[in-house]
Amino acid sequence: MIAIFASCKTETKSNTDIIPKPQFIEPLSGQFEISSSTTIYAKSSEAIEAAHYLHHFLRDHTDLDLSIVNKKRSKDQIQIETTKSHRAAECYQLYVNDNLIQISAPYYAGLFYGVQSLRALLPAEIESFDQSSNQWVISGVKIDDAPRFQWRGMMLDCSRHFFPVSYIKKHLDRMSRLKMNVFHWHLIDDQGWRIEIKKYPKLTETSSWRADYESLPWGDRPTKDREDGRRYGGFYTQEQIQHIVRYAQERNITVVPEIEMPAHVTALFAAYPEFSCKGKRLNVPTGSLWPITDIYCAGKEETFQFIEDVLSEVMDLFPSKYIHIGGDEANKKEWEHCPDCQRRIKQEGLENVEALQSYFITRVEKFLNKYDRELIGWDEILEGGLAPNAAVMSWRGMQGGIKAAKMHHPVVMTPTQHCYFDYYQGARDLEPLAFGANLPIEKVYEFNPVPKELNATEANYILGVQANLWTEHVATTSHAEYMTFPRLAAMSEVAWTNQENRNWKDFQKRMHKEYLRYQKAGIHYAKSAFNVNFKTEYNEEKKVNTIILQSSSLTGDIYYTLDGTEPNMQSNRYSSPITVDKTTTVKAIQIKDGQPVSKTTETTVYVHIASDGVLTHNTIPSSKYPDKKRSLLNNCTMGTQTFTDGQWVGYEGTDMDVTINLGKVETISSLQSRHLYNPGSWIFLPASVSYEYSMDNKKYQSAGVVRNEFTKEKTPIYYDYPLILKSPIKARYIHITAKNIGACPDWHSGKGQPSWLFCDEIIVK
Known part of the structure; x- marks a missing residue:
């Protein structure tokens, strides 16, 4: 274990507020000032490349234009050197005293991160571009550092909303400052195809554009074809992609493209419907699409030829080891009725459509392996059997990653509850529109990507961790910045810093300077944490x-x-x-x-008669949204519109049935239970709530039934079921039953699937 020194030898006020926190950092006495007389020493090609990065950064952000030299001197110099070492490729050492700044590492990646730590030690004003004259003073320090994980990723969805090259480059700059090293680029989905494929020009002519209904909420948009003069979209040319890949490489970032299959490809069928099961031309969806039944036809050889053609051009553009193929949320109903797919199942001796998905993914993997590339996909690629060499990105919790690691497959952990940056960061009524769940910065920070269920050998298969920004509700670069920061700072420390070196209160303290950096850099960051x-x-x-x-x-x-x-x-x-x-x-x-x-x-x-009561569940809530020892249903605290705020108890497909022992006989004049309506997350109001009362918990009488008179809406709301009694009653026990509607209604995209019933506070007065 690397120790973190608590003592401080500095004679001047030290500044070691680096994010992500280094594995070893020791404040030293003295300080170094970067001035116009300072030179940068570099000799090896890797050191010269890092020196050029530092030179350009200082020139762009200050009035300094430092010379790069190949001779050392004893003072007023920043020395960047490669050293012989068998340590990790991204490790580095940084030493600052009165005379010198020394950055050493065995490879360019480490030298680059040494420069980033040097940048973090400078005053926050360094992030601005105002060219103001300033004293660029760095306190004495010794750092010995290396990352915990090799995969430290950030995914940006550019299909649902398209972001310009200029923003992608800004995004890469900001990732690199936090030592994130994988940019997962979501280029294809139902709502837009964003990558130029020269062999199939209609992908950019047709599939990259949709009818412009950006003024409407994502879930309210009609499914219509684009109209002349009214279209939304865009794509990245191959030249632009090559430029971005080079730009990322200079910042030690690998760009991993995601080319979705077999589902999330509706936009494709607007241009090339022949690769679907039905062969019918579809419109590029303008917004929400669920369930996603459009899918590649796995029975046609032409489908695989198309996929191989696309992947061939993708591999020419992206030198990354991994190619992401999606694999998530594939509704296989079309495969069940498609004669070509059924013929494939019979020919290959497959058991069912789940096995057909495994065949599909395995066949694509073999093609990638032929070119020394490896396949990575969302955890649904485990369904029907995992392809032999595939890596798994676990998003539906940790279980998919645990299963894959136990099978000795590489895993990137990215569970929704810690890593989905499209979730709200604070109270819904104080935040811009986001997905319904809640992910404050402290919940990002508390994440440990290595589950306890894995032994030491299995844990080695955890490549790392990744944050994901899906953009259904994120239409602008300003909103994207808001959803990314400051949470990316927390994720960077999860990815870089050893678990034993992380501390929430220490991180909070170091974030004070980080927020100032955002202000100086002009980043539109979320203030929710305040x-x-x-x-x-x-x-x-x-x-x-x-x-x-x-x-x-x-x-x-x-x-x-x-x-x-x-x-x-x-x-x-x-x-x-x-x-x-x-x-x-x-x-x-x-x-x-x-x-x-x-x-x-x-x-x-809300303090009421039942606050001191003991609540018993006659039907057990879901393990995903359980109750607590001090029941959430009578703990005096109301939940928010965010159902993951820890105050709601959830029931999947079942009724809520509870009994409250008031502890003594009470006189009661009203009863009420509060429920949540959030159709986007399959949460519906109970059909009715019935209230009963008893003196002995054996013989109950009806106090009344409150039926649902709510008219459907698309936005989440609370809904109370109050019962005002005509005359007071006396009781010691209260029995409440909330009737679940059972299944999502016919008008809902999840028609027929189990619906959720959520309850918070039961109030007895």
């Missing part, structure tokens, strides 16, 4: 609730009110948990130097 969050705890002994106020980025002081007014510096300053013994609304804000650094957030604690 908002005040609320955590409610129950004191069993005192029978009271306490509210803890906290922030993912505490840079100032928290002020709060309990009377519904807007908080300011004249309000209560938070110092310890707030005790609440009645229904109370808390509003809070974070203020620094007299100015708000967050939006106002609020929560209401």
Whole structure:
């Protein structure tokens, strides 16, 4: 284990706030100032390349134009050297004292990362392009560093929304500063084909464009063909792709293209319908498409010839070891009825369409292997049997990755709950439109990509980790930046820094300078981490609730009110948990130097008769959204519209059936249960909620039934089922049943599939 020195020898104020955190970093005395007289020493070709990168960076961001020389001197010099070593390819050492800055590594990758750490040690103003005169002073430090994982990736979906080459280059620059080294480029999906294939020109003439309904929400867009003068889309020429690949290589980033198959290819069939099962020309979808039944025909030899032609041009453009073929969410219903696919199943002696998918993927893999390339795909490629040499990108949780690693296949961990940057970062009502789940920065940071289920040998098959930004709801580069930062900083530390060297509070402290860098660089980053969050705890002994106020980025002081007014510096300053013994609304804000650094957030604690009750589940909730010992259903805290916020209890295809023991006989005048409606995530309201009461938990009487009178919408909302009693009743036990509709309704894309029922607080007054 590499130690992190806590002591500090510096005589001046040190700055070692590097992200991602190095494996070993020791502050030293003294400081070095980069000035116009400073030279850069480099001799080997790798060192000269790194020196040129540093030279151009300093020239573009400062008024310095340093000379690159091949002779050493004893002071006022940045020395970049290659060293003989059998250590990891990306390792480096950085040493700074009063006279010299020394960066050494066995390969260019390490030298480049040494330069990035040097950049991180400079004042945050270095990120701007204003050419302002400044003192570029670096505190003395010693760093010995190497990454934890070899795959440190970021995926950008350019199919759902198209981003210009200029933004792709910015994205690569920002990745490289955080020592991320794989750019997974999602170039093909149902809503657009984004890569030029010269042998098939209609892919860019037709499949790259869709009718322009960008003014409508993603889920409300019609399925129509593009119209003259009203189209949306674009594609990357082969020359542009070659330029981007070279640009990435200079920053030690490998570009891994994703060429989707066998599904997520509807756009393709707008140009070449003959490669589908039905052979019918389709429109390029303008928005949401589910279920995805359009699929390559696995029975036609022409299909595989087309795929091989496409992949041949892809391999000429991308020198990466891995080619990503997607493989996810393949609805195989068309294969079940396609005579060509059924003939293939019979000829190959396959058992079913699941085995046909394995045949499809394996055949593509053999083609790639012939050219010394390797196939990687989403974890659905495990279905029907994994191709012999394939690598797995595990997104539906960790289980696919665990299974593949136990089979000794390479794995990249990218589970939705930690790695999907299209999720909300904070309270839905304070954030721009995103996918329905919630992924704050601290949840990104807590991720450990190596599951406990793997032994030491199996763990070696975890190549690394990756963040993914799907862009159904991300139409602009500004929004893409917002969804990426600051979460990419947390992911970079997950990917680079050894688990034992990571610490959330230390990371929070180092992020203060990171946020300043975003401001200087003009990055439109999310401020969600500054908002005040609320955590409610129950004191069993005192029978009271306490509210803890906290922030993912505490840079100032928290002020709060309990009377519904807007908080300011004249309000209560938070110092310890707030005790609440009645229904109370808390509003809070974070203020620094007299100015708000967050939006106002609020929560209401609902204290009611059932707050002290013991709740029993007569039907067991899903293990994906379970209840807790102190039940979420009567813990006085309401969930948000984000169903993954830890306050909702979920039931898949089953009713909610619970009993609450109030502990003593109470007089009751009203009952209420709150439920969630989020059709995009297959969450529907109960058909009805029935309330019963009893004195002995044996003989129950009906208090009433509340039926669903809600009209369908597309946006998530809460919905209460209140029952106001005509006259009060006395009871010790309350029995509540919420009737699940059972299956997604006919109008829904998941028609016939089990529906979800979510409940939060049951309030008894």
